[in-house]
Amino acid sequence: MAKFGRKGKGGTPAVSTASLPDIVFMLLFFFMVTTVMRTADLKVKNNLPSATELKKLEKKSLVSYIYVGEPKRQFVKLFGTEPRIQLNDQFATVSDIEQFIISEREARDEKEVPFMTTSLKVDGKAKMGIVTDIKQALREVNALKINYSSRKKNDK
């Protein structure tokens, strides 16, 4: 009990908290800079395949995303278990892609349209049939720059 008894008699001074805001601000800036805002609520399972020869996606604002995968559990009743396409926040079909790309283009500056990329975030378990359909739809609207999104594989 001697330890408690000493209290009040002066003892060690409290740790200064004056620099706490500085530390917190430092962390804050770090997270602000590294943050990528979550764009869409994923409604499909999206376990990306892994690869080694990755290229980073430049210019995030010029990228449109197409998600493909099995619907998550709460949507299975409505959409079944076959891999589906998700554009923005909704389930879609291949025929919706054309409209999606056109509206994405309208939202950008005309000069930037040739640099627009479509990122295909496809679940590794999906079949190529659906991917081929998407690729054909993209060719229809001349959105030729694509990126097969994948995770980095740790090489050996």
Added chain:
Amino acid sequence: MARRDTPEIPSGAMADIAFMLLIFFLVATTMDVDSGLARMLPPKLDEEMPDPPEIKERNVFVVQINSQNRVALKGEPVEINQLKDKAKEFIANPNDLEKLPEKEIKDVEYFGPYNISKGVISLQNDNGTSYETYIAVQNELVKAYNELREDLAQSKFHKSFEELDEPRQSAIRKIYAQKISEAEPRNVGK
């Protein structure tokens, strides 16, 4: 000088505000960088366009993936991890073999006239092929090109390809241009 007396704004709550912002950004953060295999799709086929010229058999490297995710190279089954070396051998054709692609002399900056291979990789897949296998094969093919470019950069400029400046990179890219053609969709069979 009445202003001198204005009290200082209390800064004790600043930490709280900063904490609130910090927590918001912590929650909203997704750390993963988006990356993947960059590819160009071929432009839409035009009805009026003449048929593409026939490509000689020795100039094509046919990779097929069937619905069982087995890979075949010119009809012979291969493992995915052998694909890269085979593709490298095909593209570079170091010994000018008869069976491997022809070469064409073109002027390239920094290199002068250079033998550029006419080889094209043709990738065919079935509708039942899994995406995972498809990406694995694509990855191997891209790796073959990247390794060839890296080798050339090392032997010519004694630097890695990534460190070179843009004109040198594009010269190397011209020598080993990624020619991966994807066939019009069809069923390759079981």
